[in-house]
Amino acid sequence: MSTSAQSPAGPAAPARPGDTVTDRLVEANVRYAADFEDPGMDAKPVLRVAVVACMDARLDLHDALGLALGDCHTIRNAGGVVTDDVIRSLTISQRALGTRSVILIHHTNCGLESITEEFRQELEVEVGQRPVWAVEAYKDADQDVRQSMQRVRTSPFLLHTDDIRGFVFDVTTGLLREILPAS
Numbered sequence: 157m158s159t160s161a162q163s164p165a166g167p168a169a170p171a172r173p174g175d176t177v178t179d180r181l182v183e184a185n186v187r188y189a190a191d192f193e194d195p196g197m198d199a200k201p202v203l204r205v206a207v208v209a210c211m212d213a214r215l216d217l218h219d220a221l222g223l224a225l226g227d228c229h230t231i232r233n234a235g236g237v238v239t240d241d242v243i244r245s246l247t248i249s250q251r252a253l254g255t256r257s258v259i260l261i262h263h264t265n266c267g268l269e270s271i272t273e274e275f276r277q278e279l280e281v282e283v284g285q286r287p288v289w290a291v292e293a294y295k296d297a298d299q300d301v302r303q304s305m306q307r308v309r310t311s312p313f314l315l316h317t318d319d320i321r322g323f324v325f326d327v328t329t330g331l332l333r334e335i336l337p338a339s
């Protein structure tokens with residue numbers, strides 16, 4: 157690999173007016189790949205842990221948890237809610253890829269706190285059909301983390317439910333606060 161900053165495809169062009177955000181990201185990828193070395197890992201997470209978290213842009217899971225490439229599975233959606241599809245991913249994570257622990261992370265100031273299940277009715281009025289999915293809006297992050305822990309713990313599909321912990325991430329301090337499961 158060349159030691160110069162130039163990639164084999166030539167230097168990444170600076171963003172130009174009219175470039176879309178995706179164009180900028182693809183250009184960044186060219187720079188990333190220029191220095192990338194095959195880590196030689198298989199697909200099984202080194203720490204045997206899956207993290208389920210909100211998609212929020214202020215939550216950098218790898219930095220916040222001291223994770224490195226290859227350490228964990230990250231499963232993210234709006235709210236970090238445990239939906240059927242999250243159970244699907246956790247089931248594959250545990251049964252096919254060897255993870256054992258689950259960490260659930262909600263956060264302060266989540267967008268889901270500002271909408272309600274009315275969102276589904278509003279969509280139906282606007283587009284003529286109601287989504288099959290629940291919005292999973294919530295007002296109390298602590299309670300929603302408890303519910304999420306319970307959904308993982310009681311899933312019949314998972315092999316390992318003895319190490320499930322839940323947290324709320326404070327977007328202003330960067331700190332996790334642990335939520336104890338409902339007794």
Ligand SMILES: [Zn+2]
Pocket residue numbers: 210211212234235236263265266267268
């Ligand atoms: Zn959120």
